[in-house]
Amino acid sequence: MLKVGVIGAGHLGETHIKLLKGINDFELVGFYDGDKMLQKSVSQSLNTQSFSCVNELISNVDVIDIVKPTISHFDYAVNAIKQSKHVFIEKPVTNTVDEAKQLLELSLEANVKVQVGHVERFNPAFKAALPYITNPMFIETHRMIEFDAKKANIPVVMDLMSHDLDIILSVVNSNIKKVSAKGVCVVGKTPDIVNAIVEFGNGCVVNLTASRISLKNERISKFYQRDAHIKIDYLAQETSLFSAKKNGKIELYSKQLKINKGNPVKRELEEFAQSIINNTTPVVGIHDGSIMLDAAYRVAEKMKITTSLH
Secondary structure, eight states, X not given: OEEEEEEOXXXXXXXXXXXXXXXXXXXXXEEEXXXXXXXXXHHHHXXXXXXXXXXXXXXXXXXXXXXXXXXXXXXXXXXXXXXXXXXXXXXXXOSSHHHHHHHHHHHHXXXXXXXXXXXXXXXXXXXXXXXXXXXXXXXXXXXXXXXXXXXXXXXXXXXXXXXXXXXXXXXXXXXXXXXXXXXXXXXXXXXSEEEEEEEETTSOEEEEEEEEEESSOEEEEEEXXXXXXXXXXXXXXXXXXXXXXXXXXXXXXXXXXXXXXXXXXXXXXXXXXXXXXXXXXXXXXXXHHHHHHHHHHHHHHHHHHHHTTO
């Protein structure tokens, strides 16, 4: 059994602590958070040991789970890796692409596993669709969250669109050729709704839209390829296949895939444990996190240029 510790006890950190308690391959040793009031509250409510010193936590575990703001990911991960600990790190992997490259080198030197928390890769709806996605040439994504004043300045590209960028980069076997993007500020100080067009060298075109001011939550991707169209609803965990039959005439037929629904966050943590135990490559490694981060920064840069023109 792998001894694991969590760094971060905010909303998502608390979720990780709860889930790790129910995963057989992990033994939750405790957690650390710099906010002492929060640390005390979570420790009491979840009946879990808290550590006043992050180094003490790291030295007492085999695995560190980093669930803190992105700006701190690099320092915590370097500390853990240098102590030969395996690391799960929430997305985005780091604050810069250069930091991600440094982490990759350090992890290879230390011979430890590092997985990045791009949770939609573990969504049952995407996993069910994956065998059917072959050479998509047009992809459309919509990721919307209901307006919440407390989250009015959540970064749309890094927080929301990053999920879809990671999915797209994992299925399109080509390099990005061109990026264009626009963002609109409605209530926040940064764009609340963002649209991006990403073109790949193999001709695939992707149209991404993300918003934090929607009237309802929505997470949908549509993949169009030769004689087929795959629709994934990540929120409902449903996948539909639309295919073309050519029996003298073209007919479209559809079917719903059977989905074994489950908690994607729990599944990504479970699969990370298995990659350590079986000495296999994590599904989403630092390199994956790095190329997503690079793409997200390209979108953000184009959005900044177009937004500043108005």
